[in-house]
Amino acid sequence: xxxxxxxxxxxxxxxxxxxxxxxxxxxxxxxxxxxxxxxxxxxxxxxxxxxxxxxxxxxxxxxxxxxxxxxxxxxxxxxxxxxxxxxxxxxxxxxxxxxxxxxxxxxxxxxxxxxxxxxxxxxxxxxxxxxxxxxxxxxxxxxxxxxxxxxxxxxxxxxxxxxxxxxxxxxxxxxxxxxxxxxxxxxxxxxxxxxxxxxxxxxxxxxxxxxxxxxxxxxxxxxxxxxxxxxxxxxxxxxxxxxxxxxxxxxxxxxxxxxxxxxxxxxxxxxxxxxxxxxxxxxxxxxxxxxxxxxxxxxxxxxxxxxxxxxxxxxxxxxxxxxxxxxxxxxxxxxxxxxxxx
Numbered sequence: 001x002x003x004x005x006x007x008x009x010x011x012x013x014x015x016x017x018x019x020x021x022x023x024x025x026x027x028x029x030x031x032x033x034x035x036x037x038x039x040x041x042x043x044x045x046x047x048x049x050x051x052x053x054x055x056x057x058x059x060x061x062x063x064x065x066x067x068x069x070x071x072x073x074x075x076x077x078x079x080x081x082x083x084x085x086x087x088x089x090x091x092x093x094x095x096x097x098x099x100x101x102x103x104x105x106x107x108x109x110x111x112x113x114x115x116x117x118x119x120x121x122x123x124x125x126x127x128x129x130x131x132x133x134x135x136x137x138x139x140x141x142x143x144x145x146x147x148x149x150x151x152x153x154x155x156x157x158x159x160x161x162x163x164x165x166x167x168x169x170x171x172x173x174x175x176x177x178x179x180x181x182x183x184x185x186x187x188x189x190x191x192x193x194x195x196x197x198x199x200x201x202x203x204x205x206x207x208x209x210x211x212x213x214x215x216x217x218x219x220x221x222x223x224x225x226x227x228x229x230x231x232x233x234x235x236x237x238x239x240x241x242x243x244x245x246x247x248x249x250x251x252x253x254x255x256x257x258x259x260x261x262x263x264x265x266x267x268x269x270x271x272x273x274x275x276x277x278x279x280x281x282x283x284x285x286x287x288x289x290x291x292x293x294x295x296x297x298x299x300x301x302x303x304x305x306x307x308x309x310x311x312x313x314x315x316x317x318x319x320x321x322x323x324x325x326x327x328x329x330x331x332x333x334x335x336x337x338x339x340x341x342x
């Protein structure tokens with residue numbers, strides 16, 4: 001932290017001695033914005049207003065001792081990263097050890113030397129500034145990595161559409177349906193966003209299916225159907241090797257979105273909750289969109305017919321709880337179907 005930046009830093013001094021508060025304020029006040037608290041309760045009240053950049057904390061105080069106060073500060077996510085320096089008459093080695101165990105980063109013994117206090121405060125503020133700068137850089141790098149990963153997912157989904165042209169905007173509709181179902185199910189918002197980006201890759205394995213099978217206008221024979229079913233495992237293989245949450249989810253969806261709730265699906269014959277939630281959600285979305293879309297082997301059904309089939313599939317092909325969420329949002333599902341029409 002530069003000297004100019006340090007001039008803007010806020011230091012909270014917590015000490016029950018007016019003399020110590022006056023002395024420390026005199027040492028630090030010309031260089032930092034200084035706040036004072038006479039006891040632990042006043043300190044906690046100050047922290048409710050906002051986090052300082054550093055805390056100088058006495059140990060022996062009448063209401064809450066410094067050790068306990070430090071532990072309370074570190075237990076609060078809002079202030080856990082604020083550096084704490086103990087400043088105390090307790091000079092035994094075990095006192096210092098206890099202070100560090102409570103989360104302090106330094107320990108100053110009373111009586112203290114003014115220039116030494118200034119040096120140690122500046123050093124810890126500089127270290128905190130470097131830490132925050134590093135965290136910001138890492139966050140930026142993570143955001144860039146996530147952005148690149150999402151671009152890659154979009155391109156992979158487009159590659160699937162090029163291979164399987166008759167699906168058109170199918171993958172985008174499935175993503176929107178799936179996110180709505182997940183939100184209605186009470187899933188975490190970040191999980192729902194991962195699902196939105198992962199769902200379009202559910203059929204990525206079709207890249208490995210011969211065109212003659214993928215685009216056959218009639219019903220597949222048994223041999224062709226066995227080949228078609230391999231797209232789930234092919235998709236999982238294409239997506240393995242990346243431990244990012246969205247990619248792990250995409251792999252699970254690609255592998256399991258043709259499992260059935262009653263255990264009669266493929267590739268592993270999983271049933272009920274043994275099927276990953278993300279795959280069960282995408283199964284509902286995928287089946288609905290297939291029903292209302294034209295395929296080489298069938299015409300599109302009406303929305304009313306599709307809704308009836310979805311309802312009848314609850315507990316057999318599809319998770320009944322997720323079907324209920326879907327049916328409860330029929331108007332939103334229809335709007336998506338019409339907005340992203342082929």
